[in-house]
Amino acid sequence: GNSVTQMEGPVTLSEEAFLTINCTYTATGYPSLFWYVQYPGEGLQLLLKATKADDKGSNKGFEATYRKETTSFHLEKGSVQVSDSAVYFCALSPRRDNTDKLIFGTGTRLQVFP
Amino acid sequence: GAGVSQTPSNKVTEKGKYVELRCDPISGHTALYWYRQSLGQGPEFLIYFQGTGAADDSGLPNDRFFAVRPEGSVSTLKIQRTERGDSAVYLCASSPTRDNNPGELFFGEGSRLTVL
DSSP: OOEEEEOOSOEEEETTOOEEEOEEEEOSSOOEEEEEEEOTTSOOEEEEEEOSTTOEEEETTEEEEOBTTTTBOOEEESSOOGGGOEEEEEEEESSTTOOSOOEEOOOEEEEEEO | OOSOEEEOSEEEEOTTOOEEEEEEOOTTOOEEEEEEEOTTSOOEEEEEEETTEEEEOTTOOSTTEEEEOTTSSOEEEEEOSOOGGGOEEEEEEEESOSSSSTTOOEEOOOEEEEEO
16 A cells, blocks of 8 residues: 655754655555645645656755655755754655645654754 | 635534534635544545545545535535544645646644544
8 A cells, every 4th residue: 555654753953954854655656745844833834746756856945856766755954944843744645646645654843953 | 814724723522422623725726635633643634525526535434424515615524423532633625626736735724623
């Protein structure tokens, strides 16, 4: 079946540190991959996405590359800020053009201290 | 409003009671989704509407759960004979069309349900 596994948190970093949050997936076919973010007191929002192998999604300084050979979609940022503190969810959509079922990981809480 | 609106934001009920949770999607969004998020878990798909019809209800856990969207806009998730295990945050999301920007769902802040 389809599933997403992401590293457990919390991840605690100092401001300007490098961030990696690991995400691996299991899927049949060719899924689309996503990172969603949930800031305190807000709803989930799309951070970035990639729809095919070797695509790189990027937004707000965050990047993730769709790696089919390692079934991974790790989230990275070169220099985190306190305002990046949030919960990050990796997700997949089993079919590239179908949005009806996003399958989420368990979420990773990021805490950035000044 | 600009975003997806969910009411109530918090609901405490007793075991065995009936509960309704409402979702008001972004105006013009034809696709609407319900997810459930238990503590420490990611959101789990419940049901998807395209317009007024439930295109996929395979995530509903049992027949105590039902959802409607009679006019293709507001949706109501209905839970009968609530159980303690139903306690979770129920998330609603909408998107403009099924095929536009796949995977970009706009989520509400959720309705937190606590069953005592």
